[in-house]
Amino acid sequence: MLTSLRRALRGYLFTIAGIAIGVAGIVALGAMAERIVRFIDGGDRFVLGQISVAGRGMGMGAGFTAGGLLPAAAIEAIRKVEGVAGVQPQVMLPLNPSTSQFMTLTQELVIGMDLSVPSPNRHYRTLPVQAGRFLREGDRRKAVVGASFAVSRRLAPGSRLELEGTAYEVVGVLERMLTAPDRFVVVAIQDAREQWVAKDRLLRTVLASGGVALRAQDLNTGAAVGWRDGADPDVVARRIRDQVAGVNVQIPSELSSLLRQSTAFFSALLVGIGLLAFVIGGLSLANTVAAAVFERIRDFGVKRALGATDWQLGREILAEALAVTLSGGALGVLLAMVLGLAIDGWARRSGQQLFLFSPRLLGGALVFSVLLGAAAAAYAALRIVRLSPAEAIRRGSAA
Amino acid sequence: MLPEPVLRARGLVKRFAAPAGPPIEVLAGAELTVRRGELVVIEGPSGSGKSTLLNVLGLLEDADAGEIRFGERTVSTLGRSAKSRERGRWLGFVFQSFLLLPGLTALDNVLLAARYTSGVDAELRRRAMALLERFGMAERRDHHPAQLSGGEQQRVAFCRAVLNDPPLLLADEPTGNLDDANGAVILESLRDRARSGGAVIVVSHRPDAARDADAVFTLAAGKLHPAATRRPSGAGTL
Ligand SMILES: Nc1ncnc2c1ncn2[C@@H]1O[C@H](COP(=O)(O)OP(=O)(O)OP(=O)(O)O)[C@@H](O)[C@H]1O
Ligand SMILES: [Mg+2]
Numbered sequence: 001m002l003t004s005l006r007r008a009l010r011g012y013l014f015t016i017a018g019i020a021i022g023v024a025g026i027v028a029l030g031a032m033a034e035r036i037v038r039f040i041d042g043g044d045r046f047v048l049g050q051i052s053v054a055g056r057g058m059g060m061g062a063g064f065t066a067g068g069l070l071p072a073a074a075i076e077a078i079r080k081v082e083g084v085a086g087v088q089p090q091v092m093l094p095l096n097p098s099t100s101q102f103m104t105l106t107q108e109l110v111i112g113m114d115l116s117v118p119s120p121n122r123h124y125r126t127l128p129v130q131a132g133r134f135l136r137e138g139d140r141r142k143a144v145v146g147a148s149f150a151v152s153r154r155l156a157p158g159s160r161l162e163l164e165g166t167a168y169e170v171v172g173v174l175e176r177m178l179t180a181p182d183r184f185v186v187v188a189i190q191d192a193r194e195q196w197v198a199k200d201r202l203l204r205t206v207l208a209s210g211g212v213a214l215r216a217q218d219l220n221t222g223a224a225v226g227w228r229d230g231a232d233p234d235v236v237a238r239r240i241r242d243q244v245a246g247v248n249v250q251i252p253s254e255l256s257s258l259l260r261q262s263t264a265f266f267s268a269l270l271v272g273i274g275l276l277a278f279v280i281g282g283l284s285l286a287n288t289v290a291a292a293v294f295e296r297i298r299d300f301g302v303k304r305a306l307g308a309t310d311w312q313l314g315r316e317i318l319a320e321a322l323a324v325t326l327s328g329g330a331l332g333v334l335l336a337m338v339l340g341l342a343i344d345g346w347a348r349r350s351g352q353q354l355f356l357f358s359p360r361l362l363g364g365a366l367v368f369s370v371l372l373g374a375a376a377a378a379y380a381a382l383r384i385v386r387l388s389p390a391e392a393i394r395r396g397s398a399a
Numbered sequence: 400m401l402p403e404p405v406l407r408a409r410g411l412v413k414r415f416a417a418p419a420g421p422p423i424e425v426l427a428g429a430e431l432t433v434r435r436g437e438l439v440v441i442e443g444p445s446g447s448g449k450s451t452l453l454n455v456l457g458l459l460e461d462a463d464a465g466e467i468r469f470g471e472r473t474v475s476t477l478g479r480s481a482k483s484r485e486r487g488r489w490l491g492f493v494f495q496s497f498l499l500l501p502g503l504t505a506l507d508n509v510l511l512a513a514r515y516t517s518g519v520d521a522e523l524r525r526r527a528m529a530l531l532e533r534f535g536m537a538e539r540r541d542h543h544p545a546q547l548s549g550g551e552q553q554r555v556a557f558c559r560a561v562l563n564d565p566p567l568l569l570a571d572e573p574t575g576n577l578d579d580a581n582g583a584v585i586l587e588s589l590r591d592r593a594r595s596g597g598a599v600i601v602v603s604h605r606p607d608a609a610r611d612a613d614a615v616f617t618l619a620a621g622k623l624h625p626a627a628t629r630r631p632s633g634a635g636t637l
Contacts, residue, residue: 299502303515306486306514306516307486309480389460390454390460393494
């Protein structure tokens with residue numbers, strides 16, 4: 001049984017190889033598209049998981065944070081708004097102030113989080129850690145770094161990191177999320193406030209003058225706000241905007257559509273590449289399967305001469321096509337993954353990842369291959385049974 | 400009383416398109432009746448249409464005109480799959496070019512005759528082995544056609560054609576690639592089939608084939624012409 005299967009597959013070696021190459025092309029290009037789609041989706045999930053509130057300019061010019069301060073009183077006011085389920089004060093600072101004027105997607109940021117409050121973001125309750133641990137309440141001078149940040153600076157748990165003249169211990173490295181947090185440095189909010197004061201000459205002057213009553217807990221650049229189960233986040237966000245003075249509230253759905261607009265071209269490009277991969281890979285696969293069936297047209301003519309009905313023959317052709325496309329498809333997936341992971345091993349050294357072999361891509365490529373293989377085989381079978389057995393035998397013998 | 404007819408063909412016409420000019424009329428009103436127990440030999444020069452006639456009689460190709468009956472049933476007007484079933488029920492083929500499947504062993508090629516009709520069981524495997532044995536092919540049962548000589552392939556093809564014990568055997572030059580001894584074994588088995596009630600149409604130029612035939616026809620100008628008078632039933636040599 002096994003030997004006959006092996007022999008049957010050996011007869012199809014070239015067919016299987018041809019299918020494998022087509023499927024490998026689909027999977028490799030698809031994995032690159034998935035990688036970037038994940039990046040865009042990750043940002044989208046983040047902004048849809050929380051209401052982001054920033055301080056509005058307070059008329060004293062808070063230096064590079066420009067947006068201004070979100071004082072403790074404002075945070076208290078937000079907590080009391082109906083529908084709000086949790087508020088986490090945050091300090092967000094560009095790591096390198098000289099480039100801060102040009103906020104970019106790939107900017108390296110220091111995020112100070114108030115660790116006494118659980119993360120209100122519904123989609124990121126915790127940031128997943130690949131090595132070491134995440135920050136705990138009471139951690140000081142400790143940092144958790146994003147995956148790309150860690151690679152580019154050769155950081156691992158236990159490494160030391162200098163921020164504004166102060167030494168920090170790296171206690172954890174985040175999993176690669178293929179989105180913004182890959183370039184974050186996360187510290188306790190108290191540490192971030194100290195860095196902020198150290199960085200910002202204007203803020204120092206204001207504090208020194210004593211003209212404004214600022215306490216440490218007033219030094220926040222923004223807050224992440226959660227909502228109660230069942231509440232509409234857009235409604236809650238508008239309510240905060242109406243009821244709390246001096247804040248900038250992002251409406252989650254508006255921010256999401258803004259993000260989508262800014263990545264629309266990119267998304268379209270990727271969808272195009274993915275579609276092209278499927279069309280080209282699919283055509284090559286269909287052609288290979290149909291050619292493999294036509295190649296045996298003489299055998300099918302003989303089988304019909306020996307009494308095989310259309311139905312018997314069609315079933316046989318379909319079963320063989322399924323076995324062949326399945327083995328070719330699996331081989332193609334394997335080929336693409338070996339290739340992609342090898343390339344990524346090289347790209348990782350500069351903190352990059354080019355491929356994402358998601359289950360939905362692999363499953364989709366396999367299902368697509370099998371369906372297309374079956375369709376191509378069915379087409380070839382229909383063409384063959386329309387011929388008389390004598391004609392099929394003649395055509396097969398001439399080839 | 401004459402035995403009942405197995406095959407009746409009336410007014411068969413078959414034309415092929417020619418590369419240039421008018422179509423070639425290979426069959427032009429051929430008529431043939433074959434009864435149970437008859438061995439019919441068809442002769443004719445190369446290109447006269449003998450293989451074409453067997454293809455049409457065996458429902459492997461539609462005639463342009465004419466009618467074919469197996470037993471009492473008109474089969475020339477049936478649909479595709481119905482024709483396949485009738486072929487499986489009535490016919491055994493020995494093709495001029497053997498037409499063994501390259502991916503199957505000798506034994507599996509023989510068993511192919513049953514795969515789409517009765518199905519293969521242990522009894523059929525025994526039958527197939529016995530046939531291979533009888534034609535000196537038992538030792539080659541696991542060989543693939545590419546590993547067999549032309550004559551060996553021809554013997555395997557013959558075993559495949561008779562595995563189902565078909566009421567009508569169509570054999571196109573079944574001894575073409577065989578030496579005298581092996582050819583004689585095949586002819587003897589054709590005669591056996593006829594004696595035990597089967598009908599056999601064989602295309603052959605061997606004199607010993609014609610000698611024991613119940614009827615010999617020559618295909619010329621698209622028609623079958625009796626080449627020898629019917630041998631009186633039970634009579635010895637002519
Ligand atoms: N598919 C076809 N298309 C066109 N012409 C054909 C086709 N098949 C057969 N012919 C022609 O029909 C004629 C008869 O062919 P056929 O094969 O029946 O001859 P044959 O008597 O079996 O010859 P041989 O003894 O050489 O086997 C030939 O002239 C051949 O060219
Ligand atoms: Mg011929």
